[in-house]
Every structure is written in C-alpha cells, then in structure tokens.
Amino acid sequence: MDDHSQRGALYEGREQTLVKHFILRKYLERFAYKVGSKWTSITYVDCFSGPWNLKSEKLEDSSFAIALVELRKARATLKKRGRDLQIRCFFIERNRKAFARLEEFAHSTQDALVVPRNSTLEDSIPSILEFVHQGGSDSFPFIFIDPTGWTGFAMDTIRPLLQLRPGEVLINFMTGHIERFVTLEETRESFQALFGSGDFLDELRGKQAQDRQDAAIGFYMRSLQKAGDFKYVCCAMVLHPERARTHFHLIYATRNPAGVEVFKEIERLAMAAMEKARAEAQQRKRERASGQDELFTSEVLHDSTHYESLRERYLSLCREFTRTWLKKQKRARYDDAWARVLRAPMVWEQDLRKWLKTWEAEGLLEIEGRPPGTRVLNREQGIQLVWKGQG
Numbered sequence: 001m002d003d004h005s006q007r008g009a010l011y012e013g014r015e016q017t018l019v020k021h022f023i024l025r026k027y028l029e030r031f032a033y034k035v036g037s038k039w040t041s042i043t044y045v046d047c048f049s050g051p052w053n054l055k056s057e058k059l060e061d062s063s064f065a066i067a068l069v070e071l072r073k074a075r076a077t078l079k080k081r082g083r084d085l086q087i088r089c090f091f092i093e094r095n096r097k098a099f100a101r102l103e104e105f106a107h108s109t110q111d112a113l114v115v116p117r118n119s120t121l122e123d124s125i126p127s128i129l130e131f132v133h134q135g136g137s138d139s140f141p142f143i144f145i146d147p148t149g150w151t152g153f154a155m156d157t158i159r160p161l162l163q164l165r166p167g168e169v170l171i172n173f174m175t176g177h178i179e180r181f182v183t184l185e186e187t188r189e190s191f192q193a194l195f196g197s198g199d200f201l202d203e204l205r206g207k208q209a210q211d212r213q214d215a216a217i218g219f220y221m222r223s224l225q226k227a228g229d230f231k232y233v234c235c236a237m238v239l240h241p242e243r244a245r246t247h248f249h250l251i252y253a254t255r256n257p258a259g260v261e262v263f264k265e266i267e268r269l270a271m272a273a274m275e276k277a278r279a280e281a282q283q284r285k286r287e288r289a290s291g292q293d294e295l296f297t298s299e300v301l302h303d304s305t306h307y308e309s310l311r312e313r314y315l316s317l318c319r320e321f322t323r324t325w326l327k328k329q330k331r332a333r334y335d336d337a338w339a340r341v342l343r344a345p346m347v348w349e350q351d352l353r354k355w356l357k358t359w360e361a362e363g364l365l366e367i368e369g370r371p372p373g374t375r376v377l378n379r380e381q382g383i384q385l386v387w388k389g390q391g
C-alpha cells in the first residue's frame, strides 16, 4: 500500500475528516515555514483536541499529531537555514478517557513543549492566554477550534482568542448539524451565543436550502471578522462523502493577505481530494448494495453534479457581485476585488482574473497600473480596475 492509500484507509467511512485533516496539514506546512522564517516560535492551540474516532494506533489521524508533524517539518527545514523555531502546543480535551491518550502523547513528546489540559475550552481561556503570553512577543499563535456541535465556543467566550495579535484562527463550523436546529425555539439561546447576536435569525428569515446555509455562514463569518478585527475571513466547504449535502465549513481568519493566498490554494487542492474521496466512498456504497465490484474506477463513475453545481453557484454569484460592485465603485483596487471574491468557497483568484480579462476584452473595464511585461494580474502591484461599461 502506498502512502496515499494507507492514509485513505484511515479515513474510510469518515472522508469529511480526511478533507479537514488535508486542509489542516497542508495549511500548517506552509504556515509554519512562513511564520518560522520571521518569528522565533509558534504557539499552536488545539481547543477541541480529541483523540476522536481514530483508526491509527499511532494517532496519525488526530489533528494534534498531524499538527506536530508539520511543525517539526518546518523546524527541520528552517534549521538548515540557520533558524531555530520553537514549537509550543496547548491541547485541550474535555473527555477524561480521550484526555488520558492525549496526555500520554504529550508526555512522550520530548522535542517540543506540549501542555495538555483536561478541561473545557470555556474554562480554559485564561490558561490559554497565559500560555500564549508566556511565549513572548516573538511567538505567533494559531488557534484551532474543532467542536462536535455548535456549543462550547460561544463568540463571547472565544473573543479574547480571536483578538490575539498576531494570531490566526481555523474554526470548524458544523453546518450540516447547525442547519437542522438553527431556527428551533429550544436552541435559540445557544445559537445566539454561537453567532454572537440574535440578528442571525433576521438574516435567515424567508430563505431556504442553499440560500439559507449561505446566509448562516455569511453571518458567522462577519461576526467572527468583527469580534477579532480580522482583515480577511474565508472558508472551505466540506461535503458529505455519500450525500449531496454540506457536512461542515472550515472557516479561516487572518490579518495577512499571504495567509489567504495559501489557504485558498490549499482549498483548491482539498476540493480535488474531496471529490476523489467522495467518488471512492460512493463506489464502496454501491458495491456493498449490489454485492458486486464495479468494472470502472470510482473516478470514471463519479457523479460530481453536486460539487459542480455548487462551484457554478458561487462563480456566478461572485461574478455578478464583482460586476455590480465595480460598476458602483467606478474605480477600485485589484487587491480589494481579490479580498471580496476570495471570501466565497470554491472561487479562486484565477476565476477573478478570467472575469476581469473578459470584461476588459468587452470594453467594460480598463486595467491600470499593470507592471510592464506582466500579463497575470497580482496583488500588491498597485493595479486599479476602472469600470467603463454602463451595463
């Protein structure tokens, strides 16, 4: 078995976790190297650590072990460049049994500072802040919030973590779960705490299906942005392995555009990995039902209609939104258009470039300030978009 299929086997029946760990792994790989090139230490906080539903004896499919592997890799690479990255981790787990394994893992780790805590996130905020501050002013905190539902990380509770500067956050927003309960009377208070205000209900009123889901995610992202005074918030949408519905969104918040660039690039790779894993999961399901092995590979047989229709939805919404915005602004920075577009899932910078090029060719848009000799539009080049069209 090669590395890829070995990893795949660990996630059979929970391919959504494969996608979550793919994004965490790949993002941390790039993040740790980038941050470690500038800062002397990384303070990594996993607020809902687990272990949770693992298959690997060696805990390879746990978020905390994955994080440590990536942080170590960056440290080794940076060492070759003469830099000495310090790794500091704070792992919180409420469940006593799970915590026992987490603690064992922490104690067996000799080459990094790993502090485990058997408690809830709610009760750990002062200890997290203390741990972060002990790292000094040259440590960069990364906060990972990966709950099982919608409670335990109320906006007011996590606000001090969101406000850490520097700092970045990755939150698993359990969309599928939340959608089902969000408008019930009995859950009103807990959702109000999650969203940081009761106004989310106004936003959802009268909306159905995907529109309602987008409204909930949009509200949460804006609330998070405000609470942490983040410049950028974007998300990756993770689909159910076997059904045409959303499992969860991974929401990423940062103050650095380079972070968005990395996250979006990884989201694109993750979407391809997700569709591959969903194709395999769906083939396994069909084969179980029929009792027969299929003749063709899962990728050939995969019906990707749901993914494709979502991508088409966000492309079309963002294209229209950008066009209307440019028309209203008349003149705008490319960097601002980029930041607005990349908030949406499944839309990438190459999509924005394509629309701009089309509008330019149609005489609707002039692009000013392109550095001589460059064809591809990029951020931080002072590029201005000037709308000329009427329609």
Ligand SMILES: C[S@@+](CC[C@H](N)C(=O)[O-])C[C@H]1O[C@@H](n2cnc3c(N)ncnc32)[C@H](O)[C@@H]1O
Binding pocket: 047, 048, 049, 050, 051, 052, 061, 062, 063, 064, 092, 093, 094, 095, 098, 119, 120, 121, 122, 146, 147, 148, 151, 152
């Ligand atoms: C989804 S699992 C975490 C999975 C892990 N991050 C991973 O990807 O491998 C959530 C974990 O949080 C724990 N938990 C639930 N509520 C909590 C709370 N309020 N504070 C801390 N831990 C909590 C659960 O026991 C469970 O182990």
